Every structure is written in structure tokens, then in C-alpha cells.
Amino acid sequence: MENTWQYQGAQPIKIKKFLQSLGMGHRLFNDLKNGQGKFLVDHRKVRPTTKILPNQPLTIIAQPELRDLSVKLSDAPLNIVYEDDNWLVIDKPAGVTSIPGPTVDNGTVLNRAVHYLVEEKSADQRPHLITRLDRYTGGLLLIAKHHVASSMISQQVQQHQMLKEYTAFVSGIFDKEHDIIDKPIARREGQVQRVIAEDGQRAVTEYWVEEEGADWTKLRVRLHTGRTHQIRVHLASINHPLIGDHLYGGDTSKYQHQALWATKLSFKDPFTLKQLTFSREINEIPDKKIK
Structure with missing residues (x-):
């Protein structure tokens, strides 16, 4: 995999510092430095300690990642929303x-993504899921097509700089049109359910009311942290569980799994330095209208 950036700074800068400013992690830089890649400035191979001058292009060439043979191939649809040399956004x-x-050892998003890269004869055949969704949560999901992309985006993920919004249908009517739920979430040994607990990790969820029915509400929900089951736990904690969420007390009479979709995803592409934003509409629970 080959990627090039042009340094726009006013003063010379070391390659490592420049790449770190773009988001590259220490581990990947060390791998490249120790024989798994090359650094080129103005198309000439240089040492990793070299300084780049203003307006000079820096190119890194990384060895491709071969397929993990333990991951089975699945030819099930991948539902690609966007693709370039570095990213796949799927629905x-x-x-x-x-x-x-x-x-479940086959048919997953990862199995499908590996199959897709193999069929495309990509040099890199080990995709990295940057965002993940619960099995019964549908919607937008970001995949890095190679380990350089995975490393470059990791800082945004760790610092919660990636915007992630969801559409949720929940039981009941809200008193507030907008609010923030700031409650710690903990895991208990031997339990699938997460719980609100003082010894848990901080979790912050923001919501806006978009539509109301007789006994249900459609919400736009934004995650400010990324805890397991966060939206499900937080909404259940304020007595508005997701419709269909059997694990957290949602009404399953009309829908058999949580009515939750990832409907907006936005991040700064560390390769082009442009903001990439993707969205999809969910106007009602698919195939199950709320009446």
C-alpha cells in the first residue's frame, strides 16, 4: 500500500512527527522503520529520521497484509455505500x-469483507472493522481496507472525534425535546447485560426527539463515548427502552429486535484531510409500521 502527503508547514519537520500529526500510531511507524515499509521524500528513499521541508511530498510504502486463513470467506452481500483505496463504508x-x-463463524461483516477483497484481488486482504454494531443494530459501519488506514484513524476513535448518530424508536413520550444522559456503565461477570453502576466507565449519550406517536418516540441519538450496549442501557435507564429490545425491557409485541440503526457517520480522512460524512434515512421501523 502506497500513500502520499504533501507537507504544508512552514518549518522542517521529522517524518515521525509529521506522520503522528496525521494520526499514525507508534506501532505502525516502528513497523515501517524496522523493515516493513519504506519512506520516500520527493520520490527518493530516505531514512525515517529525515526532516521534510515545506511543500515536500512524503510517501510511505507498507508491505501488504495477507489474508488470515482462519477467517472463512462469505459471498453474502456487503452493501457498500462508499469505497476508495483506504475505506469501505457499508450498510x-x-x-x-x-x-x-x-x-457465529461465517457470514459476518468481516467474513464478507475478506471475501470482497479476495475477489477484488487486493494486495491487502485483512480488513479492519473501525466501528462495530450489535448483531441486531443495522446501519453504517466503517472498515479500513489495510492496516495503515486502521492505524491512521485510531486516534480519532480513541479520542471520540468520530461523529456517530443513530435513529432509535423507543417506548413512551419524552418530557424534554433534547437531553444528555451521563451515567457510568459497568459489566457484571457472567452477564450479557450491562448495568448503570458507580464503578462503571463513564458513558455519555445525547438525544433529540424527532417524532412522536401515541405511545412511542423516534429519536436522533449521538454517542459521545463508545460503551457496549450504551444506547440500549441509557434509554432503558430513563424508562424509555428501545422497541423490540428484549434484553433491556423493550416491547417485543410488534418488533423482535431493538429498533436502532446507525444513520450518520462522519470522520476526517487522514489521507485526504477532508471530512467524509455519510447518512441514511430511517423514517419508520422497516416492515413493521408503528400505529
Whole structure:
């Protein structure tokens, strides 16, 4: 994989510092430095300690990642929304698992993505899921097509700089049109459910009311942290569980899994330095109208 940036600063800068400013992690830089890649300035190979001058192009060439043979191939649809040399944005259907596990070892997003890269004869055949969704949460999901992209975006993920919004249908009517839920979430040994607990990790969820029915509300929800089941736990904690969410007390009489979709995803592309924004509309629970 080859990527090039042009340094726009006013003063000379070391390659490492420049790449770190773009988001590259220490591990990837060290891998490149220790023989798994090359650094080129003005198309000439240079040492990793070299300084770049203003307006000079820096190119990194990384060795490709070969396929992990333990991951089975699945030719099930990937539902691609956007693709370039570095990223895949897909629309994951509800009911599809993100990665293989003890109970599902094929047909997941990862199995499908590997198959896609193999079919495309990509040099890199080990995709990295940057965002993940619960099995029964559908919507937008970001995949890095190679390890350089995965490393370059990791800082945005860790610092919660990536904008992620969801559409949720919940039980009940809200008193407030907008609010922020700031409650710590904890895991309990042997339990799938997460709980609100003082010893948990801080979790912050923001919501806006978009539509109301007789006994239900459509919300736009934004995550400011990324805890497991965060939206589900937080909304249940204020007595507005997701419709269909059997795990957290939602009404399952009309819908059999949580009515939640990832509907907006926005991040700064560390390769082009442009903001990439993707969205999809959910106007009602698909195939199950709320009356």
C-alpha cells in the first residue's frame, strides 16, 4: 500500500512527527522503520529520521497484509455505500454479526469483507472493522481496507472525534425535546447485560426527539463515548427502552429486535484531510409500521 502527503508547514519537520500529526500510531511507524515499509521524500528513499521541508511530498510504502486463513470467506452481500483505496463504508443489515465468534463463524461483516477483497484481488486482504454494531443494530459501519488506514484513524476513535448518530424508536413520550444522559456503565461477570453502576466507565449519550406517536418516540441519538450496549442501557435507564429490545425491557409485541440503526457517520480522512460524512434515512421501523 502506497500513500502520499504533501507537507504544508512552514518549518522542517521529522517524518515521525509529521506522520503522528496525521494520526499514525507508534506501532505502525516502528513497523515501517524496522523493515516493513519504506519512506520516500520527493520520490527518493530516505531514512525515517529525515526532516521534510515545506511543500515536500512524503510517501510511505507498507508491505501488504495477507489474508488470515482462519477467517472463512462469505459471498453474502456487503452493501457498500462508499469505497476508495483506504475505506469501505457499508450498510449492515440488522441480524448480521460484525465479527466471527464462538456462535457465529461465517457470514459476518468481516467474513464478507475478506471475501470482497479476495475477489477484488487486493494486495491487502485483512480488513479492519473501525466501528462495530450489535448483531441486531443495522446501519453504517466503517472498515479500513489495510492496516495503515486502521492505524491512521485510531486516534480519532480513541479520542471520540468520530461523529456517530443513530435513529432509535423507543417506548413512551419524552418530557424534554433534547437531553444528555451521563451515567457510568459497568459489566457484571457472567452477564450479557450491562448495568448503570458507580464503578462503571463513564458513558455519555445525547438525544433529540424527532417524532412522536401515541405511545412511542423516534429519536436522533449521538454517542459521545463508545460503551457496549450504551444506547440500549441509557434509554432503558430513563424508562424509555428501545422497541423490540428484549434484553433491556423493550416491547417485543410488534418488533423482535431493538429498533436502532446507525444513520450518520462522519470522520476526517487522514489521507485526504477532508471530512467524509455519510447518512441514511430511517423514517419508520422497516416492515413493521408503528400505529
